[in-house]
Amino acid sequence: MGHFSTSGKEFTEGGTLASFGAANLDVNAAPTPFAQTAPAALLDDNNVLRKFLYWDTGRRVTNKRTVRWTFNHPDAWTDWRAVAWYGVPPTGVGGSAIVSTSAHWVGVSPITPTPIDGPGSTFVNGPGGTPLAWPWGGNDHVVSTQFGAEVIHALAHLQRSPGDPSLNFSSWQQLTYGGDDTSYFAENDEGVSSTTSGSGVSGVESSTSPNFSELRNQGGVLLAGYVTAPPPHFSGLLDDLRGVINAGLLGKFIDKGDPSPEDIIRLKLISESIDLVRGQKPTGPDAFEGLLDAAKSMSAAELKRTIVGTQTTLRRGQAALKSLESLAAKGGAGKPSGKTSKGGK
Numbered sequence: 001m002g003h004f005s006t007s008g009k010e011f012t013e014g015g016t017l018a019s020f021g022a023a024n025l026d027v028n029a030a031p032t033p034f035a036q037t038a039p040a041a042l043l044d045d046n047n048v049l050r051k052f053l054y055w056d057t058g059r060r061v062t063n064k065r066t067v068r069w070t071f072n073h074p075d076a077w078t079d080w081r082a083v084a085w086y087g088v089p090p091t092g093v094g095g096s097a098i099v100s101t102s103a104h105w106v107g108v109s110p111i112t113p114t115p116i117d118g119p120g121s122t123f124v125n126g127p128g129g130t131p132l133a134w135p136w137g138g139n140d141h142v143v144s145t146q147f148g149a150e151v152i153h154a155l156a157h158l159q160r161s162p163g164d165p166s167l168n169f170s171s172w173q174q175l176t177y178g179g180d181d182t183s184y185f186a187e188n189d190e191g192v193s194s195t196t197s198g199s200g201v202s203g204v205e206s207s208t209s210p211n212f213s214e215l216r217n218q219g220g221v222l223l224a225g226y227v228t229a230p231p232p233h234f235s236g237l238l239d240d241l242r243g244v245i246n247a248g249l250l251g252k253f254i255d256k257g258d259p260s261p262e263d264i265i266r267l268k269l270i271s272e273s274i275d276l277v278r279g280q281k282p283t284g285p286d287a288f289e290g291l292l293d294a295a296k297s298m299s300a301a302e303l304k305r306t307i308v309g310t311q312t313t314l315r316r317g318q319a320a321l322k323s324l325e326s327l328a329a330k331g332g333a334g335k336p337s338g339k340t341s342k343g344g345k
Contacts, residue, residue, distance in 0.1 A: 001028040002074040004082070006036055010044060011053050011087035012102070012110040017042050020084065027074040035068040038084035040178045050086035051177040054104075054223055057187040058082045059204050061104055061225035063173050066184035076192045077200035081107070089177045097146040098136065098219045103158055105167060106203040106227045111160040114140040115169075115224035117153045117210075124148025124216075145214050154210040154224045167226035171208040175221040203227025 004027055008020025019042045025034055041051045055062050057069070058080050067082070085104075103115040116134065123133040124147045133150060136142040143150055157166045192202050205227055212222060298306065 001026060002071065002077045002080055003027070004034065004069070004071070004080045006082045006084065008038065008042060008084045008086060010050065011085040014109055015044070017044055017050070017086060019043055027071045027080075030072045030074060032071040032074065033068065034071070035066065035184070037066040038179065040065065040181075042086055044086075048088060050088055052179040053085050053087045053175050053177065053221075054173060054179070055185065056083045056085065056104065056106055057185065058107060058201050059187060059192075059227075060170060060185075060207055061106060061173050061223060062185040063175050063180045063223075064183065064185040065179040065181055068184050068186050070186070070188045073189050073192060077189060079199040080189075080201050081199075085110070087177065096219050097144055097217045099143040099145060099150070099152065099214050099222060100220075101141050101143070101152070101222045101224065103224045103226060105160060106170060106225050107201065111158070111226070113158055113160065115154050115158060115226070116140065116143070117155045120153035120155075120210075122151040122153075124150060143214070145216050145218055147216070149216050150214050152212045152214065152222065154212070156210065158224075158226050165228055168203075168205045168229050169210055170203055170205055170225040170227045172210070172212045173208075173223045173225065174212075175223050205229065 004023070004025040006020075006023040008017035008022070009015065010017060020039070021036075023034070023036055025032075038052050038055065041049055044050055052065055053063070055064065055067050057067055069082075101115055103111050103113060105111050118134060118140075121134065123143065124145075125131065125133050126147050131137075131144075133145070133147060134140070134143045136144040143152060152172075154169050154172060156169050158169070159166050189201070191204075192200055203225075207225075214220070
């Protein structure tokens with residue numbers, strides 16, 4: 001059984017908003033649906049009006065005021081906390097051609113490092129190269145669009161402080177004070193990992209593109225969500241091979257740390273070969289079926305790279321097959337049982 005709760009907090013201070021209608025729910029059946037609409041505005045303890053900015057759903061961030069959770073695997077997690085964050089709208093600062101950015105550690109809190117990858121972004125600076133569009137006015141959280149359209153690229157990894165884990169990019173969100181009232185955001189517990197410390201709830205990596213495009217003379221508030229990657233817990237070579245395949249990595253080829261499709265095929269084929277040598281039935285999903293399933297979510301460029309990699313794997317497999325057939329024709333390379341490699345005739 002899992003326990004689900006919601007609350008409202010101050011952005012970025014983290015103080016709890018007592019006026020938010022917190023929810024507490026024991027989840028012991030599947031499926032269990034739950035929906036909540038965060039108020040557009042709330043007063044904090046100092047009687048300051050704060051407006052809704054975004055939900056931390058527990059796995060992702062969204063600017064939708066309404067979130068619908070569907071819990072299908074309450075046995076895979078114990079404590080799931082979702083938080084609606086409220087900020088004080090700025091007055092007399094910025095402008096229509098200014099994009100300000102923030103970062104949020106999903107399941108934890110807002111964090112202060114800039115999420116902007118300067119070298120990976122495309123900025124249009126002022127005439128002659130100055131002033132710089134980023135960092136605008138020396139602030140590495142701010143980009144100016146007054147000189148042209150900008151493509152802001154998020155850092156693939158971010159760390160709150162030296163003692164904290166390296167986080168993986170999850171999503172960009174365009175925020176508005178008061179939130180988005182259109183439709184709702186659907187969240188679920190599919191693919192949660194019980195290997196994460198504590199609750200078992202794991203964030204979703206690369207749920208949007210790391211690139212965010214902004215037109216010239218347009219501005220706004222951008223939030224980059226970051227998540228903690230579930231740590232692998234495998235032991236032994238065979239477990240490592242199987243773990244890469246069975247840990248849900250077949251559907252993820254965006255993050256640079258993930259194995260490529262052809263790498264996964266190689267690992268799977270090695271794993272199956274080891275099973276056969278041991279006289280065991282191969283475990284896990286078929287490598288090529290998994291590749292075809294993963295291909296459904298690939299871009300055209302990713303498909304081309306995967307085709308080339310798969311062709312290379314097949315050619316290497318054909319070469320290995322010829323060697324195996326040659327060994328088989330010679331009766332095998334192993335020594336007959338009952339005889340040693342040294343000794344008398």
